[in-house]
Amino acid sequence: MELKLDGLCVVTDGRSLVRDLSLKVLTGQVVGLVGPNGSGKSTALRCVYRALRPSSGTIWVGDRDLARLPLRHSARTIAATTQDGAVDFDFTVEEVVALGRAPHLRGNQALGARERALCVSAMERLDIGHLAHRGVLTLSGGERQRVLLARALVQEPDILILDEPTNHLDVRHQVELLALLRASGLTVLVVLHDLNLAAAACDRIGVLARGSLVASGPPEDVLTAELVADVFGVTASVVPHPLTGGPQLLYSIGSSR
Numbered sequence: 001m002e003l004k005l006d007g008l009c010v011v012t013d014g015r016s017l018v019r020d021l022s023l024k025v026l027t028g029q030v031v032g033l034v035g036p037n038g039s040g041k042s043t044a045l046r047c048v049y050r051a052l053r054p055s056s057g058t059i060w061v062g063d064r065d066l067a068r069l070p071l072r073h074s075a076r077t078i079a080a081t082t083q084d085g086a087v088d089f090d091f092t093v094e095e096v097v098a099l100g101r102a103p104h105l106r107g108n109q110a111l112g113a114r115e116r117a118l119c120v121s122a123m124e125r126l127d128i129g130h131l132a133h134r135g136v137l138t139l140s141g142g143e144r145q146r147v148l149l150a151r152a153l154v155q156e157p158d159i160l161i162l163d164e165p166t167n168h169l170d171v172r173h174q175v176e177l178l179a180l181l182r183a184s185g186l187t188v189l190v191v192l193h194d195l196n197l198a199a200a201a202c203d204r205i206g207v208l209a210r211g212s213l214v215a216s217g218p219p220e221d222v223l224t225a226e227l228v229a230d231v232f233g234v235t236a237s238v239v240p241h242p243l244t245g246g247p248q249l250l251y252s253i254g255s256s257r
């Protein structure tokens, strides 16, 4: 299902956090949103998973205006993981993952065999099967992040919204997660700080700076040394990935040695 942000604006206390953001994620595409700290990435995502009402603009989910969709309908269609991955209660891992089915159930309806199998499969895909009976509050940051991703997958959404899903993950789990996203066939909008991961995993990249989209397109068109210097204030060399030919950034870190 296609996701389209059309002229999205968020104004809080007279300050524009997101300015006239238009961005399309075609069905089954992975689109990365990158940009410096405070550039409005999470604010834009919060509008898509309905934690925040935009000041103006429209979010189209397929051919439907998100603001007019019943909450239960959008909860079935869009799954999200947030940046801090906060979990307040000491549920077990399998209980948290099962919560992903909530938009599909009525009241206290129990999970059926298919739904339980879905939860087991998602835990296996995220390499957390061995943690099923652990309390989530006892988990490491990366383990907890994988639990929340499993919960998002069992929701069986059409659209996944992920805010820095790799930030606590070790390199193996980063690579596995991005491979899983690419193989999922879902429409994915993901905030990533690691530009090299974004280049490797995304069909297209949008760059936000001070709330505005300053570039968007395939990674090789967007991730240029000039853009990285302009937007992030960092000197980088862009070299082709030896296997894929995609752009990879090498940073110079000043040193007296």
Ligand SMILES: Nc1ncnc2c1ncn2[C@@H]1O[C@H](COP(=O)(O)OP(=O)(O)OP(=O)(O)O)[C@@H](O)[C@H]1O
Residues within 6 Å of the ligand: 012, 013, 017, 035, 036, 037, 038, 039, 040, 041, 042, 043, 044, 083
């Ligand atoms: N509720 C709010 N009230 C006032 N300012 C806010 C609010 N929420 C976010 N901001 C500000 O809006 C700006 C954009 O925040 P946002 O979290 O969207 O940035 P971000 O690009 O996701 O940053 P980061 O990379 O650090 O996660 C920041 O300056 C932030 O302090």
